[in-house]
Amino acid sequence: MDSDSGSDGSHVSATPPRQTLPPPPPPKPPLVDSTKSRARTKTKPKPSKKSKPVPSRNPSKPDLVQLEPFPLPTLPFQIRRPSDCVPSTSHSVEILRAGFFSSNYASFSKVRRPLVNLEPSGNEPVPSSIPDSASKVETAEPRKPGKKQHPNLIGASLPMPSVKLRSCGNEGNFVRLNLNGKRKRFVNKGWNKNGRFGSGGGGGRRYKRRRGKLERKGEGEEETIMESGELKLTECCKRKEIDCNVMEEVVAAALVEPSDENLVKLLKLIYGYDCFREGQLEAIKMVLAGKSSVVVLPTGAGKSLCYQLPAVILPGITLVVSPLVALMIDQLRQLPHVISGGLLSSSQTPEEASETLNRLRQGTIKVLFVSPERFLNDEFLSTISSMPAVSLVIDEAHCISEWSHNFRPSFMRLRASLLCKTLNVRSVLAMTATATTATLDAIMSALEIPYTNLIQKAQLRDNLHLSVSLVKNRMKDLLILMKSHPFVEVQSIIIYCKFQSETDLISRYLNDNNIKAKSYHSGITAKERSRVQELFNSNKIRVVVATVAFGMGLNKSDVGAVIHYSLPESLEEYVQEVGRAGRDGRLSYCHLFYDNETYFKLRSLMHSEGVDEYAVNKFLREVFPADNNSCGKIYSLIKESASRRFDMKEEVILTILTRLELGDVQYLQLLPQINATCTMTFHKTPPPFLAQKVSAIAVILKRSENKHGQYVFDIPTVANDMRITAIELTNQMYNLKLMGEITYEMKDLAYCYRIVEVPTDLLSLSADITRWLSEVENCKVRKIDAMFNAAYFALNLCDKMQGCSGADHTPCLQRKILDYFAGVDSTDFCKKIGQSSPFLRADIKVFLQSNSQARFTPRAIARLLHGIASPAYPSTAWSKTHFWGRYMHIEFKVVMEAAKAELKNFVGKDML
Numbered sequence: 001m002d003s004d005s006g007s008d009g010s011h012v013s014a015t016p017p018r019q020t021l022p023p024p025p026p027p028k029p030p031l032v033d034s035t036k037s038r039a040r041t042k043t044k045p046k047p048s049k050k051s052k053p054v055p056s057r058n059p060s061k062p063d064l065v066q067l068e069p070f071p072l073p074t075l076p077f078q079i080r081r082p083s084d085c086v087p088s089t090s091h092s093v094e095i096l097r098a099g100f101f102s103s104n105y106a107s108f109s110k111v112r113r114p115l116v117n118l119e120p121s122g123n124e125p126v127p128s129s130i131p132d133s134a135s136k137v138e139t140a141e142p143r144k145p146g147k148k149q150h151p152n153l154i155g156a157s158l159p160m161p162s163v164k165l166r167s168c169g170n171e172g173n174f175v176r177l178n179l180n181g182k183r184k185r186f187v188n189k190g191w192n193k194n195g196r197f198g199s200g201g202g203g204g205r206r207y208k209r210r211r212g213k214l215e216r217k218g219e220g221e222e223e224t225i226m227e228s229g230e231l232k233l234t235e236c237c238k239r240k241e242i243d244c245n246v247m248e249e250v251v252a253a254a255l256v257e258p259s260d261e262n263l264v265k266l267l268k269l270i271y272g273y274d275c276f277r278e279g280q281l282e283a284i285k286m287v288l289a290g291k292s293s294v295v296v297l298p299t300g301a302g303k304s305l306c307y308q309l310p311a312v313i314l315p316g317i318t319l320v321v322s323p324l325v326a327l328m329i330d331q332l333r334q335l336p337h338v339i340s341g342g343l344l345s346s347s348q349t350p351e352e353a354s355e356t357l358n359r360l361r362q363g364t365i366k367v368l369f370v371s372p373e374r375f376l377n378d379e380f381l382s383t384i385s386s387m388p389a390v391s392l393v394i395d396e397a398h399c400i401s402e403w404s405h406n407f408r409p410s411f412m413r414l415r416a417s418l419l420c421k422t423l424n425v426r427s428v429l430a431m432t433a434t435a436t437t438a439t440l441d442a443i444m445s446a447l448e449i450p451y452t453n454l455i456q457k458a459q460l461r462d463n464l465h466l467s468v469s470l471v472k473n474r475m476k477d478l479l480i481l482m483k484s485h486p487f488v489e490v491q492s493i494i495i496y497c498k499f500q501s502e503t504d505l506i507s508r509y510l511n512d513n514n515i516k517a518k519s520y521h522s523g524i525t526a527k528e529r530s531r532v533q534e535l536f537n538s539n540k541i542r543v544v545v546a547t548v549a550f551g552m553g554l555n556k557s558d559v560g561a562v563i564h565y566s567l568p569e570s571l572e573e574y575v576q577e578v579g580r581a582g583r584d585g586r587l588s589y590c591h592l593f594y595d596n597e598t599y600f601k602l603r604s605l606m607h608s609e610g611v612d613e614y615a616v617n618k619f620l621r622e623v624f625p626a627d628n629n630s631c632g633k634i635y636s637l638i639k640e641s642a643s644r645r646f647d648m649k650e651e652v653i654l655t656i657l658t659r660l661e662l663g664d665v666q667y668l669q670l671l672p673q674i675n676a677t678c679t680m681t682f683h684k685t686p687p688p689f690l691a692q693k694v695s696a697i698a699v700i701l702k703r704s705e706n707k708h709g710q711y712v713f714d715i716p717t718v719a720n721d722m723r724i725t726a727i728e729l730t731n732q733m734y735n736l737k738l739m740g741e742i743t744y745e746m747k748d749l750a751y752c753y754r755i756v757e758v759p760t761d762l763l764s765l766s767a768d769i770t771r772w773l774s775e776v777e778n779c780k781v782r783k784i785d786a787m788f789n790a791a792y793f794a795l796n797l798c799d800k801m802q803g804c805s806g807a808d809h810t811p812c813l814q815r816k817i818l819d820y821f822a823g824v825d826s827t828d829f830c831k832k833i834g835q836s837s838p839f840l841r842a843d844i845k846v847f848l849q850s851n852s853q854a855r856f857t858p859r860a861i862a863r864l865l866h867g868i869a870s871p872a873y874p875s876t877a878w879s880k881t882h883f884w885g886r887y888m889h890i891e892f893k894v895v896m897e898a899a900k901a902e903l904k905n906f907v908g909k910d911m912l
């Protein structure tokens with residue numbers, strides 16, 4: 001075989017050096033038949049909006065640089081329905097699949113935002129450009145602890161915030177509950193043991209005890225929750241006192257007769273609101289009637305109230321499943337003070353979790369926030385299943401569906417059949433702001449909720465003014481935008497970026513130009529993140545430059561603008577992020593910067609979780625060892641090494657394992673993750689003597705390797721031999737540790753499972769799983785295409801007949817979003833992605849020749865050529881190659897096919 005050197009052959013590429021920009025777009029993409037599209041969605045044509053004079057720029061703040069005005073249209077835009085409340089007499093469950101333009105999202109009125117406090121800032125150097133290649137994409141999923149992630153890794157994600165969960169889950173909410181205790185109002189009244197609101201049950205006594213405990217701990221120790229507690233304290237002190245007897249009466253009335261009148265009374269009493277917003281009353285009545293429902297309401301519409309109010313009325317507990325710990329903490333903080341809340345999270349110690357469960361059993365927690373992974377925990381399941389009635393709430397319910405933008409395999413566990421089997425769930429309330437029809441179908445079928453129980457309103461508020469522009473010089477464009485009307489007048493702005501490095505650069509750049517900004521991403525500490533959020537909430541900084549890590553759970557009502565510095569990955573993500581603006585109902589501005597380069601880069605990354613049948617088959621053969629007696633036995637897969645060996649991201653491994661558990665046939669049962677490797681040291685009794693007294697030690701000695709006096713063994717192997725679970729084994733070890741007999745260290749975090757049934761035909765099972773994963777991969781690609789398509793349409797194809805003008809594309813973008821969520825096929829996709837390249841095969845050949853020492857699959861080659869790192873081909877080793885990311889602009893599958901053909905040639909030649 002001809003290998004010219006040990007290098008990767010960078011110098012012998014068949015293509016010219018990479019350009020900074022991808023090739024120009026094809027001459028003219030197919031035109032949209034907008035009439036057709038309208039007919040399909042049955043939406044009324046929107047009347048063209050009248051322009052109003054733009055308010056002048058603040059004359060007291062001269063600009064430092066002379067900038068051309070940004071070509072935005074005159075604003076504000078017409079908001080059609082300024083009424084604030086839905087008549088509470090409405091009983092109907094309204095289904096508005098395509099009713100976007102006719103929607104009556106009621107609580108937003110047209111108000112101009114004032115210019116506030118444009119303070120000068122620091123003097124950090126201004127970067128000239130953004131080094132995209134060294135950047136990091138963020139997603140809204142939790143970051144794996146201690147795991148280095150490649151900058152381009154699509155699964156780069158949020159870290160779990162390090163919070164003092166004991167305080168958060170327990171005392172924090174208690175502080176709120178006890179506020180009235182101070183005034184001797186609620187002290188002897190609370191949720192009794194049956195979970196009803198009223199006297200008795202000793203709730204007050206317990207609250208009192210916990211309050212004392214909290215106060216003794218001191219403020220520093222309980223940082224996060226004290227913040228929350230104090231916040232509620234002042235809030236509640238300002239509130240007028242609620243008389244317990246009145247409360248009891250109103251709650252009882254609403255329970256006996258959940259009429260509009262009684263529910264509005266309760267709403268007024270607890271929240272001080274005069275009326276319900278659209279969709280809330282229907283959702284609340286569903287829960288009260290014990291009916292399961294799906295609620296699709298836009299961001300900031302008030303979905304939380306749909307479970308909070310029933311939680312006050314109904315006996316039993318409300319269990320809220322949420323995808324992010326940060327989100328749970330925010331929701332816990334936002335509970336009204338009459339509802340006692342708690343939280344269970346993986347960052348708690350077992351003792352802390354047990355304490356929360358004890359409080360739940362005692363009836364002092366009314367609303368409990370958990371992650372879906374908690375449903376693997378036996379103690380949790382047995383506690384919840386002993387509860388007389390559970391109202392289950394699934395927040396961000398789109399995570400259940402593999403067709404959503406945020407699929408989480410653990411959410412698959414929340415299927416109706418499983419819930420009914422394990423828990424006494426009286427009703428399920430699934431809530432989301434962003435669900436396409438495919439996603440909705442998946443949610444409703446998983447939860448067995450009929451379409452009659454779907455409450456769906458427009459998924460985008462109409463107080464958001466949407467604009468889009470093509471990027472020329474991104475940083476400069478941003479500055480021009482920020483210094484132009486209407487953005488120059490907006491007090492609170494979020495700028496969304498895809499890459500962590502961009503956020504720091506841009507915030508520095510803005511500060512240098514007298515715009516007070518801070519960056520926010522999962523790479524900064526939890527403390528710093530909460531500081532930035534606090535500064536932003538209190539208007540001490542004007543701009544937060546953030547990745548997707550910022551936003552979920554953010555309930556700052558007066559964010560006046562959201563700017564997308566780069567293209568979001570899907571319309572769902574776009575809608576979620578623009579939904580951070582205008583939650584107070586006032587007109588707010590959302591601008592999107594669009595360019596091909598980001599689109600190509602993100603589109604490539606959509607392939608980072610794809611797998612080949614070959615790899616799936618190899619994986620399944622390891623999951624199901626060729627052992628006749630494997631049924632019933634516990635096995636583990638060490639996450640990091642398995643990920644490298646199979647070249648699969650850990651999330652993909654978990655997805656396959658979850659599918660093996662929850663698919664048509666249950667092949668295995670997933671158990672909580674454990675550290676699989678244990679290193680044990682004996683201190684008091686010599687090991688052989690201890691083995692005579694403790695059977696676990698006898699098995700450990702048999703199954704361990706002695707390394708320099710320490711015993712190293714595999715936890716599941718020992719547990720299997722003893723016919724106990726891994727958790728039971730570690731409990732026994734813990735007791736020996738308390739007795740001073742041993743110390744031990746555990747490492748190698750592993751997926752743990754028990755085999756239920758061994759598949760008879762591994763080949764067809766691999767084919768089936770691969771097909772499914774490939775559909776999921778394609779779905780992600782379609783999502784970024786739809787996002788790109790909407791922006792491209794607005795910029796290049798919009799005929800401006802619907803009221804669009806200049807950079808303002810509110811009507812046409814709204815229509816695109818509506819069509820997308822309604823499942824209308826986009827016929828106008830502008831095929832930007834290349835389908836062939838004359839140099840591709842030649843480049844792959846050179847690449848193979850110059851890397852003859854390495855082994856590749858066609859997918860591995862396509863990934864490298866698309867600049868995608870994977871566990872077996874990390875960017876640290878491969879991004880230096882000349883071919884890295886060179887073919888991002890060519891369809892991934894085309895590159896894979898070419899790689900397959902070249903690999904065949906190459907291997908064939910090698911064998912001759």
Ligand SMILES: Nc1ncnc2c1ncn2[C@@H]1O[C@H](COP(=O)(O)OP(=O)(O)OP(=O)(O)O)[C@@H](O)[C@H]1O
Nearest residue numbers: 273275276277298299300301302303304305433555
């Ligand atoms: N009927 C109402 N009248 C007035 N304000 C309300 C009403 N219902 C809810 N709100 C307020 O609206 C704000 C947004 O509510 P909430 O956080 O529940 O929205 P959401 O739909 O969950 O948004 P997201 O999807 O972005 O999390 C809150 O401050 C809440 O108090």
